[in-house]
Amino acid sequence: MNAPLIDRYPLAFKLYPYARSADQDVATPARHPVVIVGGGPVGLAAALDLGLRGQPVVVLDDHEGVGQGSRAICFAKRTLEIAHRLGAGADMLAKGVVWQKGRVFHDRDEIFDFDLLPEAGHRCPAFINLQQPHFERFLHEAIERANAGGAQIDVRGKNRVDAMQADHTGALLDVMTPEGGYQIHADWLIACDGARSPVRDMMGLGFEGRVFEDNFLIADVKMTADFPTERWFWFEPWFKSGSSALLHKQPDDIWRIDFQLGWDIDREKELKPENVRARVDAMLGADVEYELDWCSIYTFQCRRMEKFRHGRVLFAGDSAHQVSPFGARGANSGVQDADNLAWKLDMVLRGQAPESLMDTYCQERVAAAEENILNSTRATDFLTPKSSVSKAFRDAVLSLAQEFEFARPLINSGRLSVPCVYDAHALNGEDALEGPARTRPGAPCPDAPLGNGFLLDQLGPDFTILSIGAGLEGTFDVAGQTLRVVAVTEDEAKGPIAERYLGGAASAVYLIRPDQHVAGRWPSADVAKIAVALDRATGRVTHAA
Amino acid sequence: MPLNTKANLGNPDGFYESLVGAHDGLSEAQSEALNARLILLLANHIGDLAVLRDAITKARQNIPK
Numbered sequence: 018m019n020a021p022l023i024d025r026y027p028l029a030f031k032l033y034p035y036a037r038s039a040d041q042d043v044a045t046p047a048r049h050p051v052v053i054v055g056g057g058p059v060g061l062a063a064a065l066d067l068g069l070r071g072q073p074v075v076v077l078d079d080h081e082g083v084g085q086g087s088r089a090i091c092f093a094k095r096t097l098e099i100a101h102r103l104g105a106g107a108d109m110l111a112k113g114v115v116w117q118k119g120r121v122f123h124d125r126d127e128i129f130d131f132d133l134l135p136e137a138g139h140r141c142p143a144f145i146n147l148q149q150p151h152f153e154r155f156l157h158e159a160i161e162r163a164n165a166g167g168a169q170i171d172v173r174g175k176n177r178v179d180a181m182q183a184d185h186t187g188a189l190l191d192v193m194t195p196e197g198g199y200q201i202h203a204d205w206l207i208a209c210d211g212a213r214s215p216v217r218d219m220m221g222l223g224f225e226g227r228v229f230e231d232n233f234l235i236a237d238v239k240m241t242a243d244f245p246t247e248r249w250f251w252f253e254p255w256f257k258s259g260s261s262a263l264l265h266k267q268p269d270d271i272w273r274i275d276f277q278l279g280w281d282i283d284r285e286k287e288l289k290p291e292n293v294r295a296r297v298d299a300m301l302g303a304d305v306e307y308e309l310d311w312c313s314i315y316t317f318q319c320r321r322m323e324k325f326r327h328g329r330v331l332f333a334g335d336s337a338h339q340v341s342p343f344g345a346r347g348a349n350s351g352v353q354d355a356d357n358l359a360w361k362l363d364m365v366l367r368g369q370a371p372e373s374l375m376d377t378y379c380q381e382r383v384a385a386a387e388e389n390i391l392n393s394t395r396a397t398d399f400l401t402p403k404s405s406v407s408k409a410f411r412d413a414v415l416s417l418a419q420e421f422e423f424a425r426p427l428i429n430s431g432r433l434s435v436p437c438v439y440d441a442h443a444l445n446g447e448d449a450l451e452g453p454a455r456t457r458p459g460a461p462c463p464d465a466p467l468g469n470g471f472l473l474d475q476l477g478p479d480f481t482i483l484s485i486g487a488g489l490e491g492t493f494d495v496a497g498q499t500l501r502v503v504a505v506t507e508d509e510a511k512g513p514i515a516e517r518y519l520g521g522a523a524s525a526v527y528l529i530r531p532d533q534h535v536a537g538r539w540p541s542a543d544v545a546k547i548a549v550a551l552d553r554a555t556g557r558v559t560h561a562a
Numbered sequence: 563m564p565l566n567t568k569a570n571l572g573n574p575d576g577f578y579e580s581l582v583g584a585h586d587g588l589s590e591a592q593s594e595a596l597n598a599r600l601i602l603l604l605a606n607h608i609g610d611l612a613v614l615r616d617a618i619t620k621a622r623q624n625i626p627k
Contacts, residue, residue, distance in 0.1 A: 406585045420624070423568055425569065426571065427574045
């Protein structure tokens with residue numbers, strides 16, 4: 018390639034200006050344990066996680082910061098919990114607009130409303146809305162804080178990967194900079210380079226799936242309005258600005274409006290400010306004052322790579338899987354990829370787990386991607402019926418839903434992102450507790466109040482033992498390792514933590530993975546059984562699952 | 563038992579996908595035939611004429627113009 022480095026998009030924040038690296042002045046390519054391609058939300062989250070675990074990380078991005086445009090705006094509870102573990106969650110919560118309720122309308126009528134987090138006792142809300150540039154900026158600020166504390170995360174702006182050779186030792190990369198090219202060797206390469214992933218193309222790997230024949234117009238408008246901070250969705254809205262419409266509040270008085278335009282449109286014409294304004298005016302009323310902040314038209318696809326691991330190259334986020342925006346399953350699932358990947362790769366790099374542990378990254382996150390694609394495809398098929406009979410059923414559901422409750426669960430304006438439960442996966446250990454289904458092995462730990470704070474904050478970055486009325490405290494030695502114990506005394510074992518982790522059981526011991534998924538659970542501490550589960554959860558001993 | 567109009571489907575998204583997916587590749591006439599056959603099968607399963615008449619009435623009222 019060797020094409021000049023020209024920005025493909027204007028920046029919202031210049032976070033990592035180009036600076037010459039010592040790697041550009043050496044005769045033989047420098048070797049790095051981990052190189053991440055792409056400094057978006059997924060690449061930065063992976064870099065931060067690995068860096069906080071003590072791994073030196075190089076991030077290569079062909080720009081010098083975050084592109085303009087709100088893009089992904091809905092960040093889900095699980096993503097915020099991960100961001101908290103990484104030290105970026107508080108900033109996001111402070112800036113973001115918290116929401117958990119939504120309303121669905123048909124024409125003029127409100128058909129029903131929903132609440133995504135009807136229970137209390139969680140540190141993080143169901144969702145915040147936050148413009149993607151801020152999300153990335155907060156991750157980058159957390160990286161700078163981590164580096165000040167000794168982490169070695171080297172984010173290199175205007176470093177574009179132009180060619181690569183991958184083999185069983187990693188990948189040799191040709192990197193282009195404003196001062197010319199250089200090479201580096203990555204023992205492990207993580208491709209977080211987006212839906213059009215150049216790494217995927219350079220490796221000749223496929224990305225199969227379905228294209229949906231529809232166009233959606235995003236209009237971000239700046240206005241002061243007193244709509245509640247809820248997700249409002251219209252099917253066939255009375256204001257006729259699209260065959261569906263979505264209204265969402267973002268920080269700084271910005272409102273996201275989406276209009277469904279159909280397939281056969283003239284993009285350039287639709288993007289003209291006067292035409293966007295005509296649609297917005299019809300929705301808000303001609304007397305409402307606003308400014309157009311950002312507009313974009315998107316189409317989408319639901320597709321994924323067959324495998325997310327190819328030797329020592331790992332794919333995460335949009336490079337590995339792509340969904341429709343309805344359900345906020347894109348950036349959220351990508352951050353969860355990073356969450357799943359980082360602790361595993363850290364253990365492999367330290368020699369504490371075999372390389373085959375990375376296959377479970379692929380298995381677990383392919384399952385999550387399948388779940389996301391399924392939900393996303395179903396939502397899209399409801400929004401964009403693909404045949405007249407499909408439209409007839411959709412319209413029948415909408416027309417029945419206001420009067421008859423049974424039809425409401427059939428209405429699908431997007432099933433919003435929840436983390437995948439890794440049911441029946443190879444790393445899952447024993448479930449010897451008659452406990453609640455939501456905390457079975459493979460499930461992400463639900464948060465609960467504990468002491469003056471919350472359970473998830475106390476779980477930490479490593480394998481942890483959660484003892485609830487089981488008499489453990491301090492540390493727990495198992496299979497030659499010392500695990501930290503989060504102790505909940507019998508007196509504390511009531512309310513949400515008891516409901517979520519004990520159910521009918523009198524006491525419980527949980528083995529919890531570094532990504533806060535349950536590895537195994539028992540009514541009491543049995544060292545031999547926990548040792549088996551720990552060996553299994555780290556891929557050191559594999560069982561036929 | 564009166565007609566149940568409360569939510570009663572264990573997996574509404576899965577049901578809807580199967581229902582719409584059953585029509586893949588069919589002509590409009592074939593789709594209509596599929597719907598008719600499906601209604602007859604379900605009606606037989608329900609069995610109770612009063613319930614079926616109630617469903618017919620509710621389905622017919624407020625049909626959008």
